[in-house]
Amino acid sequence: MLDFIYYPVSALLWLWHTAFAAVLGPASAVAWVLAVVFLVITLRAALLLPFLKQARTQAAMQRLQPRVKSIQQKYKDDPVRRNTEIQQLYKDNGVNLFASLIPMIAQVLVFVGLFHVLRSFDRTGTFDYLPFGRTETMTVEQNAATGNYLFGPADVQSFLHAELFGVPLSATLGGAGELVSTVALIALPLMLIAAVATHFTARTSLDRQTGTTQLPFMRTLSLWVFPAAAILGGVLLPVAILVYFVTNNAWTLAQQHFVYRRLDAESATEAKRVATARANAAPKPGVKPRRR
Numbered sequence: 001m002l003d004f005i006y007y008p009v010s011a012l013l014w015l016w017h018t019a020f021a022a023v024l025g026p027a028s029a030v031a032w033v034l035a036v037v038f039l040v041i042t043l044r045a046a047l048l049l050p051f052l053k054q055a056r057t058q059a060a061m062q063r064l065q066p067r068v069k070s071i072q073q074k075y076k077d078d079p080v081r082r083n084t085e086i087q088q089l090y091k092d093n094g095v096n097l098f099a100s101l102i103p104m105i106a107q108v109l110v111f112v113g114l115f116h117v118l119r120s121f122d123r124t125g126t127f128d129y130l131p132f133g134r135t136e137t138m139t140v141e142q143n144a145a146t147g148n149y150l151f152g153p154a155d156v157q158s159f160l161h162a163e164l165f166g167v168p169l170s171a172t173l174g175g176a177g178e179l180v181s182t183v184a185l186i187a188l189p190l191m192l193i194a195a196v197a198t199h200f201t202a203r204t205s206l207d208r209q210t211g212t213t214q215l216p217f218m219r220t221l222s223l224w225v226f227p228a229a230a231i232l233g234g235v236l237l238p239v240a241i242l243v244y245f246v247t248n249n250a251w252t253l254a255q256q257h258f259v260y261r262r263l264d265a266e267s268a269t270e271a272k273r274v275a276t277a278r279a280n281a282a283p284k285p286g287v288k289p290r291r292r
Helices: 003-024 029-046 048-074 079-092 099-119 140-144 153-161 177-207 216-234 239-281
Strands: 125-129 134-138
Touching: 003 029, 003 099, 003 153, 029 048, 029 099, 029 239, 048 079, 048 099, 048 239, 099 239, 134 140, 140 153, 177 216, 177 239, 216 239
Parallel strands: none
Antiparallel strands: 125 134
């Protein structure tokens, strides 16, 4: 049912892997890692404008917060009128709440697609087709001879044999067995980098919010619980998925810095324009204001 996600994600991953494999060789783990990295870069670059719109929407909602509170107080006994007035206020100021969710929804869909595609390279044993619960059992020979969406059997074998510093890209820290110390040398730094990037992304975002728009428990969740989840959850994720998380979180942190600088510049320009307009509209010294 989610093939509309799996096939585009596998196509983009296949394109990047084909490009890097032409230089580094099809069995190169670095080619696979770079394919995942550039898959993230491609997606996030495509979502840059929606993310900018999302940031502008959030800034507009903060500016409108006093007026929203005034409407809530004025129509506290009339929820229908209250909601209508708030929606009209957002509409008049160009605030589109649904559009601001597009980047988040897209990232979730890509993560689900990439997780499934990467996990589908190894379908030996009992393989769960998340999120629908179907299972399939394949032998090692069957798995190696079966393609994975746009990847042919040769690509499947290439991924399964690809090792980064002796660690298979499909390996997880929680299921490494005797290789746990070797896998930890790769997985732990990736998990820590993802957690640190998550923490500082949340801190930067929260520092720009006013006290009236912050929920105390959300601050704790964003600053500490979510980064901790990146570390704890990383134990169960394949190395290739950890590469995705690190790239995605690092991009988010850098993009946030760029977008906030742009928004600050836009706010400064708008403030200067308003101040100039007021100055031009004010009566000159010694000149009586015109009566209308």
